[in-house]
Each structure stands twice: as C-alpha cells, then as structure tokens.
Amino acid sequence: MDESFGTGCHLHLIDGSAFIFRAFHALPPLTRKSDGMPVGAVQGFCNMLLQYVGKDHGSDAPTHIAVIFDKGSHTFRNDMYDQYKANRDEMPEDLRPQIPLTRRATEAFNVACKEIAGYEADDIIATLAHQARDAGGRVTIVSSDKDLMQLVGDGVEMFDAMKNRRIDREAVEEKFGVPPERVVDVQALAGDSVDNVPGAPGIGVKTAALLINEFGTLEDLLDRAEEIKQPKRRQTLIEKREQIELSKRLVLLDANTPLDFTLDDLQLRDPDPEALLGFLSEMEFRSLSRRVAETLGAEAPVIPETAPEAADPDDAPEMPPFEEAVYETVTDAGGLKAWIDAAYRRGWVAVDTETTGLNEMACDLVGLSFAIEPGHAAYLPLAHRGEGDGGLFGDGDVTAGQMGIQEALDLLKPLLEDPAVMKIGQNMKYDAKVLGRYGIDIAPIDDTMLMSYAMNAGLHGHGMDTLSERYLGHTPIPIKEVIGTGKSQITFDKVPVDAATRYAAEDADITLRLWKTFKPQLHRAHVTRVYEGLERPLVPVLAAMERAGIAVDRDVLSRMSGAFAQKMAQLESEIHELAGESFNVGSPKQLGEILFDKMGIAGGKKGKTGAYATGADILEDLATEHDLPARVLDWRQVSKLKSTYTDALQEHINRDTGRVHTSYSIAGANTGRLASNDPNLQNIPVRSEEGRRIREAFVAEPGKVLVSLDYSQIELRILAHMAGIGELKQAFLEGQDIHALTASEMFNVPMEEMTSDVRRQAKAINFGVIYGISGFGLARNLRIPRAEAQGFIDRYFERFPGIKTYMDKTTAFAKEHKRVETLFGRVIHTPEIAAKGPRAGFAKRAAINAPIQGTAADIIRRAMIRMPAAIEALPATMLLQVHDELLFEVEEGAVDDLVGAARTVMENAADPVVKLDVPLVVEAGQGPNWAAAH
DNA sequence: GACATCACG
DNA sequence: GACGTACGTGATGTCC
Known part of the structure; x- marks a missing residue:
C-alpha cells in the first residue's frame, strides 16, 4: 500500500467548490431541523463522498483521492485582467455557512483537502492531473466544469457526479467541436460571459471550432487571419488579436502550481468511524449516518428528533407571548460566554447595538443586546454612566456591574465575524457602522428591515415599531419612555441599566421574532433573489461609503455664506422698497398678501389651505410684468443655497474625520432607489450656475482627484x-x-x-x-x-x-x-x-x-455591489451614489485604471440576469472637486 | 407637526 | 363629463 504513485494507481480529484455550488442550486433547500442551518449542499457533498467509503470500484477503484477548493477570490488571473470573474454575483448567504462545513465533511471522511492561495482549484487539479499522468497513473476529475475539459485525454477523464456521466475525449469533442488539446483555443475565441473572459466579439463556440479546425491552432489562425474569407470575422480577428491572446492566457490552466504536498499524500484512507459518524449526526443526516454505519460495520448514532416544522407553512411560527419574555442583564465574562456559546450552537443570533446618539459616525457604543430564542434575550451594558449632566462637569463615571468594553468586544469579535453564525438585525447598516468603528467587521448578516422592504415595498414602512405592531401585534417600548423628550432628553448611557435592559433586550427579541416570521415568507413572495442579491449585499458596501465620507472645504462654504448673506440683505431691502413696507420675504403667506391684496396684481390663486400660491412657476409668470416677484425669486434662490447648503453643510463636517458622512436609507424609496440624509448629498445644486459653485467645496484630498461616472439616459x-x-x-x-x-x-x-x-x-x-x-x-x-x-x-x-x-x-x-x-x-x-x-x-x-x-435603481445597486471587488487593487474609494452617478476619490496616477474598471462594472451591471437590448453607456469626468468632475 | 417651497435624479 | 394631475426623494422655514 505504501508504494509511491505510479502505474496502476488511479487518482480521483474532486472540484469541491464547483460541486457544492452545483449541489446548492440543484438540490432542494434543506435545513438542519434543530436550528434551521442550511445544510442541503453539505448533504449532497457527503452523499458523493460516501461512494469512496469501503466500496469496491473494481478496476476503476481509486487508490488516491483529494478534494480541491478555491482559496480567496484574488488569483494571478486578476493580475492579468482586472475584470476576470468581475461579473460574479455574491455568494448566496444560505450557501456561505456551508463552505466551511464542506471542508469539515472532507476531513471527517478522512479525505485529503487541498487549497493554495492565489490559485484556482482548477490550476491545482491541472497540476496534479499532469503529475499523475506523467507517473503512469490514471486520473478521474469529478467535475463538469468546461474549463477543466482541456485536461481530458491520455488517461485523464472527467466525471459529472450530478448527472452520473463520464466525460471522455469524445464527449469533449462533441461539446467543443475540437479535441481536448484545442479546447483552450476555442475558449479563447468564444470567450465566457460567466468568468468574464472577453474572447472575440461575435464569435461563439461553433464558429471558433470551425476556424480552429480549418487553421489547426489559434496561433496559426491569428498569424494567417488575412486568409479568412468573411470580412467581418477577418477584421475582428485582426483587430482583437491582443484581447484573444489575453483570453487564452486566462482560460489556460497552470499545470505548474507550486504544491506543498505530493501525490503520495493523497492515498485513499479509511475514515475514522467515530469522527465521521459524529460529524454526520451533528449535521442530523439520519439516513446517511445509517448507510455509513452499515458500510463501516459500526453502530448508527441516535439523532434525537426535534420538533417538526409547522405542518402548514403559512402558519406563523410558535412564539411565547411578550408578557412571558425573560430578559437578562449580562454583567460579567462568564455570562457573556454562555450567550456566545449558545449563539454558536444555534448558528444564529439577533443583535442590536445601543449608542449615545443616532449618528453612527459620532456616537459611542453603550451596550449590546442579543436574542437566540423568541422570548429570551439579554442586554450587555458596557458604558452606562451615573449622574452628571455631560456638560461643564463632564460625564458621570461608568457605573459598576458592567463588563469592560474592550474585554467584551474581544470576546464577541470572533462570534460576530464567524461565517458560520448568522447575525440578525433590524437596519444592520447602523450596527455594522458602529461596530466597524470598534474594529468588528460583522458578517454574515440578515436584516429584517430589508426583508420587509423586499416583500412589502409600497404597503407600509419598515421601521421596527411598524413591523412589530403589524406582524407581532406588539407595541415596543417607545424610546421616549426611556430617554425622555425635548429639553430633558438624556442619552442612552444615562439610562439606568434595568430600564435599558427592558428596552434593548426587547428590541433584540422583536428582531428575532420578525426574522422567524419573514425568513420563510421570502421564498413564497418570490423575492429571495431580490433580498439576497440587491438588498442585503448592499449593507457592507454602503456602510463603507458612509464611513469614508467626502472632504468638504469649510472655508469655501463659509465665504459663500457670507456673500449670500450680503446679497440677501440687498435683495430684501429692494423688495421692501418695492412693496412699500417691511415684511418677511420668507413667508409665502405674507408675500401672497403683499402681491395679490396690497399691490392688486391679478392671477392670485388660493390653494386648499386658503393661502395664495406663490411657487416659482407663478412668480416666474408675474416676473415678466413686475420687479418684485423677480427679486423674490432671486432672494429665494440665494436663501435656499445659504440655509440648506453653505450653512448646513458646515455643521455636518465630522469632528474626527473632517469629512461629511451622509447616511443612505436602503428601504426609504418604494422604487428601490436609495435616499440620502443627514445631510442629503443627492440634491447638491448643479442645474444653476450659481448653485453649481457649491460643488466646488466638495474636494479630493491632496494627491487625489474626484472621478464621477454616470449612466447616460x-x-x-x-x-x-x-x-x-x-x-x-x-x-x-x-x-x-x-x-x-x-x-x-x-x-x-x-x-x-x-x-x-x-x-x-x-x-x-x-x-x-x-x-x-x-x-x-x-x-x-x-x-x-x-x-x-x-x-x-x-x-x-x-x-x-x-x-x-x-x-x-x-x-x-x-x-x-x-x-x-x-x-x-x-x-x-x-x-x-x-x-x-x-x-x-x-x-x-x-x-x-x-x-x-426601479430597474435603473436595481442596475446601479448591482454595480455598487460588484464595485469593491473590481477596484480592490486600486488606490480608489467609492464615496457617493446619486441615482445614476457614482463618485470616487482616487489617487491621481490611477484615474484611468479606475475609470476603466468602474465603467466596465457599471456598463455590464445588468448581466447576466437580464440581457438588455440596448447598451448601457457610462460617461466619466474627473477633477479636483465635484464641480469639475461632473 | 402640517404645509409650502425648492434642491436633485 | 368632471375630476385633478407629471415620477421619486429630503431639508428648510413659517405658522399654528
């Protein structure tokens, strides 16, 4: 058995990532009964591995086996071509936690599990296949990926485990029209929309095969392109030569991947029954455990039956009444660890953060609440303070009976970042931003606000109070009752811990209950794709943009404010002179009375409230005959610019960062558009010359420029x-x-x-x-x-x-x-x-x-979701979205690269889900400030 | 807090 | 035949 790999040996190479991805989409969704963890793809994977346990494969029997995984998303192909696989959608959240479980399954089956950073699984497979073949052995690649078909031949075959079908030379020839050795040539010409390999425009697999068969190889074809009879084809091949050659380098697998193991390390081994059965029973795979136990001659584990799912899927999940809810206060590390352990066991936890204010960029963390089961939640106070008005005499001291904030966050960080534990929240962008400032990158997440938005846009709002009343029949404790209102309002850190616990733990409890209610409804409402593809993945993207903020030159704004004030005073006195009396120009009511009653101008129309209408359209009509309305229009423009922009924006410059940080509401507009608030950076003036100058105050840092890309029409x-x-x-x-x-x-x-x-x-x-x-x-x-x-x-x-x-x-x-x-x-x-x-x-x-x-909104959302990966390697940051425009800040030297990468993402953002009959065109501009960039 | 007005796409 | 009206947002100031 311990001979080294050679003649008579048979190596099975399993493309792990591809298998689990296909299993996830091909098999019906399955969740672990006890806690709802999605495990369908893991089960399909284990079923496939089961064939390697204790079975006689006859002459085909594998002697060596390995499961190969991808590691990380950045590979050497991205260095060659930054758009490689840039069209890939985010991994479905229900698949994400199954990836680490697949690795654990491989180990449980005692099968070698290999991955190399910077290389795709396909390259490792190519390297091992070549090594095995050169040593005189046979190879079976368990995959149906067409990118691996170039390896077939000389004792290398593929096997499609989902269809139970062998893929040999003939099958490859049938698919590509050329033998395996020429498959890369065909792929280089035909390109691949899934991996975003450009290829030759207008040439598909059929035409590519025809050309390769006629000319022999891709290189001969390109050298002799002049001989092609069809003029369009000839022109494409001559003009796009570089792109085609790049495509070939992208599809050609690297058979020289550096490996830190040898073929001999991959020898087939029997699994340890205890380890394997332990894993299977943890997954609650009953029939699989029985079959494995039978094969290994071991005792089948007993997996306790948990409560079956509700018989009628429309039935609301059973939840205890709020009156019976138990809310704990966590005061020490032991108590916190117990909750953390429970979250790990469950695979999910509802989380809510309490802070000193509503501005995520300028508030402090006060505490966190958790819920794992409906009716049972906890509050972890971290920074509640005693008496002290926060004014002249400073804040009170942090009161006793609370964990140190750093100690608590150190304990929580692994849980909040663990890919196998779902973190559930209501408006998670808020919590993600706050926690991000404390060094915690919370993931993966579910968001009940966004679930409601995906299902119920247009029906009602999606705030927690609305949802709780509507779907749980429960009115949450109003925040006013906890912190008061008006002048006597206090910040949350001054709230006594017992009152804070009742309020905060209830929020986490409500969030969990809403999640239990909404999660099974998403699928039935046919909005799972919308939620998982357009809502949830936007959360970390927006959080990053909002945290980045944009630099605003206070001096420019301040000077403009001064100039506007002078102009307003000047106009005001002229208006008063024309009116013959002094009045408040800013009052439409007073203005209407001056215009239509006192001055007797015709055309006064009263609205439903009985006041004269004095909107810009009406004043414009009057302005042709009278001076006063013309002056009022000027005054209003200047007044608007001053109060809403040059004055207010200065107030929004953050003390710590020196930048302005807007907040986007994801679930604000019914159509799918975002809305920007505090401050609104989606309505900065641009249409009037005077207003546009305000954009000169939005600037890039020294050494950088602002780049604007916007969809045309x-x-x-x-x-x-x-x-x-x-x-x-x-x-x-x-x-x-x-x-x-x-x-x-x-x-x-x-x-x-x-x-x-x-x-x-x-x-x-x-x-x-x-x-x-x-x-x-x-x-x-x-x-x-x-x-x-x-x-x-x-x-x-x-x-x-x-x-x-x-x-x-x-x-x-x-x-x-x-x-x-x-x-x-x-x-x-x-x-x-x-x-x-x-x-x-x-x-x-x-x-x-x-x-x-809404479709336009979906498209730019898709672009934004893909953008971070596409510009990862560039010194560039995405700052703002204005419905059809994205604004970036980028180092001067990288402008062209950024424009190229971002434009490609934006113009292809509808692919591959929707094939538009019209091209999307993106226009770009750049400059030291937003006025120049637009 | 309602209403009118006006900034943007 | 009359009704009323462009779609989607957020911020500000007045006035009650």
Whole structure:
C-alpha cells in the first residue's frame, strides 16, 4: 500500500467548490431541523463522498483521492485582467455557512483537502492531473466544469457526479467541436460571459471550432487571419488579436502550481468511524449516518428528533407571548460566554447595538443586546454612566456591574465575524457602522428591515415599531419612555441599566421574532433573489461609503455664506422698497398678501389651505410684468443655497474625520432607489450656475482627484428595452441623440435641421413618458396650451405605439395584481391603483414609472455591489451614489485604471440576469472637486 | 407637526 | 363629463 504513485494507481480529484455550488442550486433547500442551518449542499457533498467509503470500484477503484477548493477570490488571473470573474454575483448567504462545513465533511471522511492561495482549484487539479499522468497513473476529475475539459485525454477523464456521466475525449469533442488539446483555443475565441473572459466579439463556440479546425491552432489562425474569407470575422480577428491572446492566457490552466504536498499524500484512507459518524449526526443526516454505519460495520448514532416544522407553512411560527419574555442583564465574562456559546450552537443570533446618539459616525457604543430564542434575550451594558449632566462637569463615571468594553468586544469579535453564525438585525447598516468603528467587521448578516422592504415595498414602512405592531401585534417600548423628550432628553448611557435592559433586550427579541416570521415568507413572495442579491449585499458596501465620507472645504462654504448673506440683505431691502413696507420675504403667506391684496396684481390663486400660491412657476409668470416677484425669486434662490447648503453643510463636517458622512436609507424609496440624509448629498445644486459653485467645496484630498461616472439616459434606455421600441433601441445602439431623434420622428424635422427648441420639447415628452404622461402635466411643463400638449402626446403614441401598449399593459397588470415588478423581480405594491377619484391617477402614473425607475435603481445597486471587488487593487474609494452617478476619490496616477474598471462594472451591471437590448453607456469626468468632475 | 417651497435624479 | 394631475426623494422655514 505504501508504494509511491505510479502505474496502476488511479487518482480521483474532486472540484469541491464547483460541486457544492452545483449541489446548492440543484438540490432542494434543506435545513438542519434543530436550528434551521442550511445544510442541503453539505448533504449532497457527503452523499458523493460516501461512494469512496469501503466500496469496491473494481478496476476503476481509486487508490488516491483529494478534494480541491478555491482559496480567496484574488488569483494571478486578476493580475492579468482586472475584470476576470468581475461579473460574479455574491455568494448566496444560505450557501456561505456551508463552505466551511464542506471542508469539515472532507476531513471527517478522512479525505485529503487541498487549497493554495492565489490559485484556482482548477490550476491545482491541472497540476496534479499532469503529475499523475506523467507517473503512469490514471486520473478521474469529478467535475463538469468546461474549463477543466482541456485536461481530458491520455488517461485523464472527467466525471459529472450530478448527472452520473463520464466525460471522455469524445464527449469533449462533441461539446467543443475540437479535441481536448484545442479546447483552450476555442475558449479563447468564444470567450465566457460567466468568468468574464472577453474572447472575440461575435464569435461563439461553433464558429471558433470551425476556424480552429480549418487553421489547426489559434496561433496559426491569428498569424494567417488575412486568409479568412468573411470580412467581418477577418477584421475582428485582426483587430482583437491582443484581447484573444489575453483570453487564452486566462482560460489556460497552470499545470505548474507550486504544491506543498505530493501525490503520495493523497492515498485513499479509511475514515475514522467515530469522527465521521459524529460529524454526520451533528449535521442530523439520519439516513446517511445509517448507510455509513452499515458500510463501516459500526453502530448508527441516535439523532434525537426535534420538533417538526409547522405542518402548514403559512402558519406563523410558535412564539411565547411578550408578557412571558425573560430578559437578562449580562454583567460579567462568564455570562457573556454562555450567550456566545449558545449563539454558536444555534448558528444564529439577533443583535442590536445601543449608542449615545443616532449618528453612527459620532456616537459611542453603550451596550449590546442579543436574542437566540423568541422570548429570551439579554442586554450587555458596557458604558452606562451615573449622574452628571455631560456638560461643564463632564460625564458621570461608568457605573459598576458592567463588563469592560474592550474585554467584551474581544470576546464577541470572533462570534460576530464567524461565517458560520448568522447575525440578525433590524437596519444592520447602523450596527455594522458602529461596530466597524470598534474594529468588528460583522458578517454574515440578515436584516429584517430589508426583508420587509423586499416583500412589502409600497404597503407600509419598515421601521421596527411598524413591523412589530403589524406582524407581532406588539407595541415596543417607545424610546421616549426611556430617554425622555425635548429639553430633558438624556442619552442612552444615562439610562439606568434595568430600564435599558427592558428596552434593548426587547428590541433584540422583536428582531428575532420578525426574522422567524419573514425568513420563510421570502421564498413564497418570490423575492429571495431580490433580498439576497440587491438588498442585503448592499449593507457592507454602503456602510463603507458612509464611513469614508467626502472632504468638504469649510472655508469655501463659509465665504459663500457670507456673500449670500450680503446679497440677501440687498435683495430684501429692494423688495421692501418695492412693496412699500417691511415684511418677511420668507413667508409665502405674507408675500401672497403683499402681491395679490396690497399691490392688486391679478392671477392670485388660493390653494386648499386658503393661502395664495406663490411657487416659482407663478412668480416666474408675474416676473415678466413686475420687479418684485423677480427679486423674490432671486432672494429665494440665494436663501435656499445659504440655509440648506453653505450653512448646513458646515455643521455636518465630522469632528474626527473632517469629512461629511451622509447616511443612505436602503428601504426609504418604494422604487428601490436609495435616499440620502443627514445631510442629503443627492440634491447638491448643479442645474444653476450659481448653485453649481457649491460643488466646488466638495474636494479630493491632496494627491487625489474626484472621478464621477454616470449612466447616460438610463431610464429611457430601460423604457426602450421594456416597451420594445425598435426605433429607440436602434438609436441607442447607434449612439444617436435620442431627444433629437424623437423630435425628428414626431415633427418630421430632418435631424440636420433640428432646432434646440424642438429638441427641448421632445425631451420634455420623453421625460413625461417615463413619469406616466398627461396632457395637463406636459402643458404645464412646456407652458403651452393643454390641447397642444395633448396633440403632442397623441402623435407620440401614434409614432411609438409600443409605448402606449407598455403603459396599458403595466396599468392592467397593476390593477390585477396590485403590484408591479422591475426587470430584476423587485416588487413594488400599488394598493392605491384600485382607488377612485384623483388618487387613481397618481397610482396609475406611479405604476407606470416604478418598473422603469426601479430597474435603473436595481442596475446601479448591482454595480455598487460588484464595485469593491473590481477596484480592490486600486488606490480608489467609492464615496457617493446619486441615482445614476457614482463618485470616487482616487489617487491621481490611477484615474484611468479606475475609470476603466468602474465603467466596465457599471456598463455590464445588468448581466447576466437580464440581457438588455440596448447598451448601457457610462460617461466619466474627473477633477479636483465635484464641480469639475461632473 | 402640517404645509409650502425648492434642491436633485 | 368632471375630476385633478407629471415620477421619486429630503431639508428648510413659517405658522399654528
């Protein structure tokens, strides 16, 4: 048995990562009964390994075996091509905890388990296969990955364990149309959208095989490309030579991976029955344990039956009433360790952080609460203080009976970062940011707020109080009752520990109960993909952006504030002079009375509250005849810029970082858009020259620049795709001016004779369509008679009948299902669609707009989620999102690399889930400040 | 706290 | 035939 590897030996190489990924998607989801831990893929993996235990494979019997895993995501291929595998979606959260379990399973079966940092499993497999073949042995690669097919031949075969099918030379030839030796040549030409290997555009596997068979090898083909008869193909191969050669280097496996073991280390060994059966019973695999016990001649372990799942899946999970809940206060390391151990055993824990304030960037951690079972939760106070007003005499001392904050966090960090334990929270971005400032990178996470958002957007809010009342029938203790309100409000660290425990532990308890309620509903609502692909993975990305913040030049803002104050005072005195009396220009009520009563200007219209309307559109109409409204418009603009921007932004500069940190609400906008608050950095002025100067105060650090990338016309492109408008799609494919084209089609004006005014009108119509156009709205926007506007709309629908069809289909769908969906499956509920009266009009237009706006929101979310991996190696940081724009701060020398990488991610963000008929185009700008970058 | 106004996509 | 109306947000100031 201890001879070294050679003739007569048979090595089985199992592609572990690929197997578990396929098993996860192919097998029905299975969870461990006792605690709900997902284990379906682990079971499939163990079933596969079982064949290697004590069985006689005859002449095919393996003598050596190893399971090969990927290690880390960055490999030498990323150094060659930064976009390699950049399109990969995040690993599903239910698969993540199964990866370490798979490694443990391999060890339990006493099978060698190998991985090498910087190399893919495929490279290790290639290296071992070559070594085994050269030593005269046989090799079976357990995988169906086409990237491994280049290794087949000369005693190397593949085996598709899911389909129970051998893959030999003939099977490879059948798939690729060339023998295994030439597979890389075909792959280099055809490219691969999954791994993001570019290949030659327009050439697929069929054409590639044809070319390789004609010319012999890829190198001969490229050298003799001039001989290709088809002109387009010839041109592609000549022009894209470098890209094709890069593709070949990407797909070619490295058979010289440095290994820290030899083939002899992979000899097949019998498992230790105790270790293997112990693992299987821990996983609660009953039939598998029986079969293994039988094979090994051991006693089958007894796995206790736990309570079966509720018979009716619609039944709410059983939970004890809140009145019977038990909330503990954890005061020492022993108590905390008990909770940590319980969390490990369970595989999940609900967590909530309590802090001194709502600003995650400028507050201190006061305590943490935990829940593992409904009705049983704990609060861990860490920084509660005694009396002391926090003012002149400073804060009181930290009171006795609390663990040291550092000691507690040191104990908690491994748990909060353990990939096998799910951390459950309500608005986890908050907790992640706070804990991040204390050096804890909490993962993996589930978020009940985001679960509700994925299922219930449009129906109600997603705050904890709303959800608790709605889904648990329980009103949580109001925070006001704990910290008070108004002037006498205290910070949470001044709250007595017993009151804090009741409040904080209840929050964790509620969060856990909500999770138990929502988790099984996600699947039934068909939003698991949305939740796992578009909501949850955004949490760490946004947390990082918010923590990064953006530098704002206080002096620039301060100078502008001063100038604005002067201008306001000047305008104010002019206005008072014109009015003949002094009044508050900022009061629409007083202004209306001056304009329409005192001065007797015609056109005063009172709104529903009985006050005159004095909005900008009305004042603009008056401004043609009168000076006063014109001055008021100027005053309002300056006043807005000063109070909302130049004054307020200075208040938001963080003391510690010197930067401004916004906070994004993920579940704020019903359509899937983000919203920015405290401060809102998504509405910094840009449309007026005067306002745009405020963007000059948003600056890059010395040595760096700001880079802005924004999607061009993304909503119109989505409309062209969704409504299937051939002319519009064609125009986008050809890169034409879409508003000019619309104008040309509608008004029969040739493109060469287009005037800016006609184009402007067409642009307004295009936007109107996205908003659920109405004659009234368009008339008001263009300031034309309503009949004329209606005429435009009629002509538009005549010219693009597909748009009308799309709008009718969307409203019909909304009426039938009380919801609409984006291309990525995001659900937006439209309960108002059934309303009568004016509200029906609102609901209808919202229903038309939501799939378009929402799809655009989904696309940029996907780009943001993929961005960190794509720019990992660059000295660049993603700072802000403004709906169709991403703003980065990057070292001067790396601008081109960043633009290239970020643009690729953004333009391909819909792939591979949605294949758009129109290209997504991203425009880039850069400069020392945001005004220059935009 | 409601309302009007106005900044953005 | 009348009703009312562009879609989605957040911050500020006034006024009750």
